[in-house]
Amino acid sequence: MGAPQEPEVDVVTRDSSHNLGILLRHVHLSGPVSRAELAERMGLNRSTILALTAELTAAGLVSEQIPGGTGGRGRPSLVVRPRPGRVYVLAFDVAVDKLTAVRVELGGAIVDRHEAPRPRAGADLDLVVDVLARFGRQLYRTAPAGAICVGIGASYCGMIRPGDGVVRYGPDLGWVDQAFGTALSQRLGLGMPVAVGNEAHLGAQAEQQRGAGIGLQNLIYLHGDVGVGGGIIVGGKLLAGDGGYGCEVGHMMINPYDGRPCLCGSRGCFEAEVGERALLQNAGRPDSEFGRDAVRTVIDDADRGDPAAQESVRRIGDWLGIGVANVINLFNPGMVVFGGMLRDVYPAAAAEVRARIAVNVLPVARERVLLRTSGLGDNATIVGAAELAFAPLLTDPLGVLAGRESATVASGLGARRSA
Amino acid sequence: MGAPQEPEVDVVTRDSSHNLGILLRHVHLSGPVSRAELAERMGLNRSTILALTAELTAAGLVSEQIPGGTGGRGRPSLVVRPRPGRVYVLAFDVAVDKLTAVRVELGGAIVDRHEAPRPRAGADLDLVVDVLARFGRQLYRTAPAGAICVGIGASYCGMIRPGDGVVRYGPDLGWVDQAFGTALSQRLGLGMPVAVGNEAHLGAQAEQQRGAGIGLQNLIYLHGDVGVGGGIIVGGKLLAGDGGYGCEVGHMMINPYDGRPCLCGSRGCFEAEVGERALLQNAGRPDSEFGRDAVRTVIDDADRGDPAAQESVRRIGDWLGIGVANVINLFNPGMVVFGGMLRDVYPAAAAEVRARIAVNVLPVARERVLLRTSGLGDNATIVGAAELAFAPLLTDPLGVLAGRESATVASGLGARRSA
Numbered sequence: 001m002g003a004p005q006e007p008e009v010d011v012v013t014r015d016s017s018h019n020l021g022i023l024l025r026h027v028h029l030s031g032p033v034s035r036a037e038l039a040e041r042m043g044l045n046r047s048t049i050l051a052l053t054a055e056l057t058a059a060g061l062v063s064e065q066i067p068g069g070t071g072g073r074g075r076p077s078l079v080v081r082p083r084p085g086r087v088y089v090l091a092f093d094v095a096v097d098k099l100t101a102v103r104v105e106l107g108g109a110i111v112d113r114h115e116a117p118r119p120r121a122g123a124d125l126d127l128v129v130d131v132l133a134r135f136g137r138q139l140y141r142t143a144p145a146g147a148i149c150v151g152i153g154a155s156y157c158g159m160i161r162p163g164d165g166v167v168r169y170g171p172d173l174g175w176v177d178q179a180f181g182t183a184l185s186q187r188l189g190l191g192m193p194v195a196v197g198n199e200a201h202l203g204a205q206a207e208q209q210r211g212a213g214i215g216l217q218n219l220i221y222l223h224g225d226v227g228v229g230g231g232i233i234v235g236g237k238l239l240a241g242d243g244g245y246g247c248e249v250g251h252m253m254i255n256p257y258d259g260r261p262c263l264c265g266s267r268g269c270f271e272a273e274v275g276e277r278a279l280l281q282n283a284g285r286p287d288s289e290f291g292r293d294a295v296r297t298v299i300d301d302a303d304r305g306d307p308a309a310q311e312s313v314r315r316i317g318d319w320l321g322i323g324v325a326n327v328i329n330l331f332n333p334g335m336v337v338f339g340g341m342l343r344d345v346y347p348a349a350a351a352e353v354r355a356r357i358a359v360n361v362l363p364v365a366r367e368r369v370l371l372r373t374s375g376l377g378d379n380a381t382i383v384g385a386a387e388l389a390f391a392p393l394l395t396d397p398l399g400v401l402a403g404r405e406s407a408t409v410a411s412g413l414g415a416r417r418s419a
Numbered sequence: 420m421g422a423p424q425e426p427e428v429d430v431v432t433r434d435s436s437h438n439l440g441i442l443l444r445h446v447h448l449s450g451p452v453s454r455a456e457l458a459e460r461m462g463l464n465r466s467t468i469l470a471l472t473a474e475l476t477a478a479g480l481v482s483e484q485i486p487g488g489t490g491g492r493g494r495p496s497l498v499v500r501p502r503p504g505r506v507y508v509l510a511f512d513v514a515v516d517k518l519t520a521v522r523v524e525l526g527g528a529i530v531d532r533h534e535a536p537r538p539r540a541g542a543d544l545d546l547v548v549d550v551l552a553r554f555g556r557q558l559y560r561t562a563p564a565g566a567i568c569v570g571i572g573a574s575y576c577g578m579i580r581p582g583d584g585v586v587r588y589g590p591d592l593g594w595v596d597q598a599f600g601t602a603l604s605q606r607l608g609l610g611m612p613v614a615v616g617n618e619a620h621l622g623a624q625a626e627q628q629r630g631a632g633i634g635l636q637n638l639i640y641l642h643g644d645v646g647v648g649g650g651i652i653v654g655g656k657l658l659a660g661d662g663g664y665g666c667e668v669g670h671m672m673i674n675p676y677d678g679r680p681c682l683c684g685s686r687g688c689f690e691a692e693v694g695e696r697a698l699l700q701n702a703g704r705p706d707s708e709f710g711r712d713a714v715r716t717v718i719d720d721a722d723r724g725d726p727a728a729q730e731s732v733r734r735i736g737d738w739l740g741i742g743v744a745n746v747i748n749l750f751n752p753g754m755v756v757f758g759g760m761l762r763d764v765y766p767a768a769a770a771e772v773r774a775r776i777a778v779n780v781l782p783v784a785r786e787r788v789l790l791r792t793s794g795l796g797d798n799a800t801i802v803g804a805a806e807l808a809f810a811p812l813l814t815d816p817l818g819v820l821a822g823r824e825s826a827t828v829a830s831g832l833g834a835r836r837s838a
Contacts, residue, residue, distance in 0.1 A: 159783050168783040218661045230749075234653050234660075241653075241751020242637045245784045248748040253673060253741050253779055266779050322672050329667040330649075330749065332660020360672050360685050364578055364587045365664045 016052075017396045019044070023052050025394045027062055027080050028106055029209055034067065036077035053080055059401055060086045061106065082107035085144045087401070089389035092132050092154040092184070093382040094118070095199065096172045096225040097291050099128060101135035103143060104386040106393075108210060110379065112139050120290075125178045133187035140190060148404050151389030152192050155199045155381040156180060157229065162244035165196030171263040172226055191407055195388045199223055200339075201238055201247060202384025203374070204231025207337045209387060211375030218333040221374075222249060222324075223381065224342035226290075227263060228271035232331060250275075254322050273319035276341060282312035295341045299348045317349025321356025328361045328369055339374040339381075346373060435471075436815045438463070442471050444813045446481055446499050447525055448628055453486065455496035472499055478820055479505045480525065501526035504563045506820070508808035511551050511573040511603070512801040513537070514618065515591050515644040516710050518547060520554030522562060523805040525812075527629060529798065531558050539709075544597045552606035559609060567823050571611050572808030574618045574800040575599060576648065581663035584615030590682040591645055610826055614807045618642055619758075620657055620666060621803025622793070623650025626756045628806060630794030637752040640793075641668060641743075642800065643761035645709075646682060647690035651750060669694075673741050692738035695760060701731035714760045718767045736768025740775025747780045747788055758793040758800075765792060 022042060026033055039049045056062045064078045084105055093100040095118065103112040114135040119127070132154075140149060158170025165181015181196040188194070204221035213219040213233075221231040230249030232239040239246045250271035251264055259268020260278055272278065276295055283298045283306075301309035324336055338346040346353065350371070357366055374380045393400045441461060445452055458468045475481045483497045503524055512519040519534040533554040538546070551573075559568060577589025584600015600615040607613070623640035632638040632652075640650040649668030651658040658665045669690035670683055678687020679697055691697065695714055702717045702725075720728035743755055757765040765772065769790070776785055793799045812819045 159781065169781060218665075232749075234658055235656060237654060239653055239750065241784070242753045242787060243751055243783065245781070246637075246749060246751035248751075248781055248784060251748045251779065251781055252671075252745045254675065256673065256741050257677070264781060269779075322675050326671045326745075327749075329670045330651075330665060330746075331658065332662055332665035332667075334661045360670065360688075362578065362588060362664070362667055362670055362683060364662065365660070365667060368661060 016055075017399060019048075020052055020055060020397050021393075021395045023049070023080075024056060024061060024106075024397050027056075027082055028108065028390065028394060031107060032067075032079045032081040034077040034079050035064075038080065053078075056080075056397060059398055061397060061401070084109075085147050087148050087150045087393065088143060089151040089153060089386050090136050090139055090149060090188075091152070091382050091386035091389055092136065092194075093199070093385060094128055094132070094154065094156045094173070094180075095381065096157055096227075099131050099135070100382055101132055101139055102382055102386070103139040104383075104389075106390070108383070108386070110383075110386075112142065114138060123173050125175065125180060125183055128173070129180070129183045129187050132184055133189075136184075136188045136190075140188075148401065148408065149190060149192070150393045150400055150404050151391070152185070152188070152190070152194045153202075153385035153387070153389030154181065154184060154194050154196045155202045155385040156196055157199045157225070157227075159245050159248075160196050160198050162240070165194060167196075168245070195385075195391070197385065197388050198229065198231070198247075199381040199384075200229030200231040200249075202231070202388065203229075203339050203376075203380040204233055204247075204337075204384075205238055206376055206380050206384035206387060207339070207374060208233050210383060211380060212337045212372040213335045213375075216334045218331060219335050219337065220249075220327050220331060220333045221337045221339055221380070222342055223340040224271075224275065224338070224345065225292075225340045226271075226276050228275060228323075228342070229340075230327075232327075232333075234331065249323065249327060252323060252326060254319065254326070270319070270323040274316050274323065274342075274345070278319075279312055279316050279345065282315055283309045284312075292341055292344075296344055299344050302348060313345070313348050314352055316345060317352025318356060320345065320349060321353040322360065324353055324371075325356050325360035328357065328365055332365045333369060335370045335372055337372050337374055339376075340378075343373045343377065346371070435474075436818060438467075439471055439474060439816050440812075440814045442468070442499075443475060443480060443525075443816050446475075446501055447527065447809065447813060450526060451486075451498045451500040453496040453498050454483075457499065472497075475499075475816060478817055480816060480820070503528075504566050506567050506569045506812065507562060508570040508572060508805050509555050509558055509568060509607075510571070510801050510805035510808055511555065511613075512618070512804060513547055513551070513573065513575045513592075513599075514800065515576055515646075518550050518554075519801055520551055520558055521801055521805065522558040523802075523808075525809070527802070527805070529802075529805075531561065533557060542592045544594065544599060544602055547592070548599070548602045548606050551603055552608075555603075555607050555609075559607075567820065567827065568609060568611070569812045569819055569823055570808030570810070571604070571607070571609070571613045572621075572804035572806070573600065573603060573613050573615045574621045574804040575615055576618045576644070576646075578664050578667075579615050579617050581659070584613055586615075587664070614804075614810070616804065616807050617648065617650070617666075618800040618803075619648030619650040619668075621650070621807060622648075622758050622795075622799040623652055623666075623756075623803075624657055625795055625799050625803035625806060626758070626793060627652050629802060630799060631756050631791040632754045632794075635753045637750060638754050638756065639668075639746050639750060639752045640756045640758055640799070641761055642759040643690075643694065643757070643764065644711075644759045645690075645695050647693060647742075647761070648759075649746075651746075651752075653750065668742065668746060671742060671745060673738065673745070689738070689742040693735050693742065693761075693764070697738075698731055698735050698764065701734055702728045703731075711760055711763075715763055718763050721767060732764070732767050733771055735764060736771025737775060739764065739768060740772040741779065743772055743790075744775050744779035747776065747784055751784045752788060754789045754791055756791050756793055759797075762792045762796065765790070 100115040200223040223229040228250040230247040255268030260272040262269040262272035522531040619642040647669040674687030679691040681688040681691035
């Protein structure tokens with residue numbers, strides 16, 4: 001009753017663009033990889049891999065070379081790698097404290113970057129889009145001649161409507177229902193849409209693709225700043241929920257009757273208890289201090305023995321542990337990854353976090369869970385945005401490439417870029 | 420570049436057992452369904468449906484008939500329905516307060532049932548398996564002559580290791596690492612394994628397949644008794660986590676510094692604040708009262724104006740609302756379903772729950788969520804266990820049927836049953 005093996009020619013014909021995308025994704029995510037390895041990972045025979053690789057090579061997307069220095073028996077399997085300079089994406093990040101734009105090549109290397117501090121006040125849609133579009137056009141103009149932009153992605157610190165990049169709710173910047181994706185696309189003027197995602201969702205995917213938890217099926221990414229965003233991978237996929245608004249770990253209520261006020265209007269939310277403000281206020285710092293540097297100062301002071309700073313870190317650690325224990329009980333993940341300012345907080349408060357896990361997580365659910373700081377550091381969210389931008393290319397490489405090539409010629413954008 | 424349509428003969432040959440299973444699943448879950456409807460749902464043409472239906476009819480699993488009374492134009496599409504008396508499963512439920520066994524026919528009808536109160540003390544593996552195996556053999560003996568048992572499933576109020584049915588942690592009965600599935604299979608002596616699942620996981624799947632949330636992609640089922648179990652459907656699938664131990668909503672900490680003691684050894688867990696004991700103790704009831712009837716008495720007394728009962732229901736409702744708000748923020752579900760004793764508590768405390776959702780859930784995540792009591796009532800968990808037992812048949816109908824027929828003949832079980 002099992003499905004018989006299909007003849008390979010059938011596979012090549014029927015699933016060609018699909019398999020081209022899968023092969024390119026392997027090369028993009030894991031770098032130089034041998035044809036033999038590709039054949040094994042994709043469950044295809046070598047002659048099929050040869051045919052697929054030839055198509056991608058002809059399109060200029062990959063190159064092949066003989067691996068150096070092995071000198072083993074027999075003919076070594078050729079290594080396939082992304083070809084530099086052929087295609088790239090633009091990725092943007094609207095974070096609490098800064099605005100960033102990068103150019104990312106196939107293979108994932110960030111090859112160019114612009115960033116600016118985000119003004120704490122007056123950061124309306126116009127101002128943010130203005131800064132980002134200026135950065136984006138600079139990146140586009142200075143890309144190598146002949147290189148093709150195949151996608152644009154953006155990470156935003158708020159709740160994003162899937163499909164059209166509308167910011168439904170962005171408490172840090174005070175945005176409600178702002179058409180961010182459309183506005184940025186128009187201001188860039190490159191004739192391409194901008195795919196927008198929530199920063200912690202993108203961070204989770206990036207950590208699972210390129211960071212601390214490569215290949216894990218169940219992973220939780222916690223991104224701390226003023227608030228705490230969550231990105232949760234369940235069974236290999238981002239938990240989206242019905243509207244794309246799941247993963248709001250930051251507003252999990254953990255201190256309902258005695259909690260600190262939260263930006264959402266409630267009290268005692270996870271992010272109110274462990275966010276930047278709680279850490280700074282508990283340590284007795286003046287209201288004028290904020291941001292990553294201020295957080296690091298408290299942690300450094302705690303290391304040096306400052307009692308108020310130590311007590312603040314200890315309290316934050318206990319609340320962080322409560323929230324982490326809750327999500328471990330709910331998701332039975334293989335790993336919890338701490339990103340944003342939690343990259344600094346977690347190592348300082350690891351004892352408190354582990355103590356809470358030991359008490360609050362059911363034994364069978366804590367048997368194997370790992371706790372890690374972000375493998376991608378402050379790039380986690382923008383790397384996720386870049387992957388969002390690469391997604392169409394990795395679904396249909398030749399189709400997307402042909403579409404962008406003709407669009408570039410038709411619009412004269414190619415000429416403008418080399419001007 | 421799109422995948423061309425495959426010739427239909429290819430589909431029938433290659434995916435025959437797969438498609439037979441899918442068709443049988445449609446008939447099993449949605450009852451009598453026309454060939455035309457099956458063709459549309461499965462994306463196959465009518466002649467393929469005809470061929471598949473003929474195979475299932477020949478195997479005795481379905482029957483076809485002309486629908487009555489439509490009188491429209493043209494020839495009416497034949498209706499396919501499960502054939503009664505041909506195959507069935509046995510399903511068991513080890514709940515906090517009782518032990519249940521049922522026989523369930525293809526199509527989902529519960530056609531026979533035995534149940535007994537579970538003793539609060541001394542309910543060790545031997546005793547539980549003894550009672551269930553006795554029930555199971557009775558159900559087997561009294562099944563119609565010629566009917567074939569195609570699977571056995573069990574629901575248990577604790578954490579179950581996937582694959583082998585070991586109860587890793589069952590606080591209500593005090594079980595740790597007990598080989599429940601294997602023991603029940605051996606004691607039944609039917610030559611079949613017993614597939615075991617956590618009661619709330621199975622309840623969630625049953626509610627999504629046959630209950631309040633049919634077809635929903637994101638659904639949360641909360642099963643209350645002494646504790647609160649959770650079953651969470653994410654993107655159409657049960658959230659399992661790395662080891663199958665996810666969904667432990669009951670041990671989400673919501674009252675860390677002032678909480679009631681929990682059976683898990685911690686304090687302030689969701690289930691400690693909203694479980695049966697909290698309701699009864701807050702209402703000032705004596706420790707000798709427990710169980711579903713005692714819960715209903717408090718709720719009835721609250722309805723009649725008893726101030727202590729009213730205050731207890733109000734407090735439970737507030738905590739219930741906090742927990743429900745948390746899972747809505749995390750999962751952005753289409754529906755939250757209240758099962759077990761929460762079927763009684765939620766209607767009495769709906770105002771408190773809705774008030775917490777209004778304050779604590781981010782507006783975009785509460786836009787469309789529905790709150791419902793279980794559509795399957797007290798059968799939710801055992802219906803889930805029956806579906807677990809049907810799963811192999813619905814994957815490979817003819818293979819499973821042939822296997823069971825030959826096993827029954829070889830072991831003489833068929834003869835014993837008709838004796």
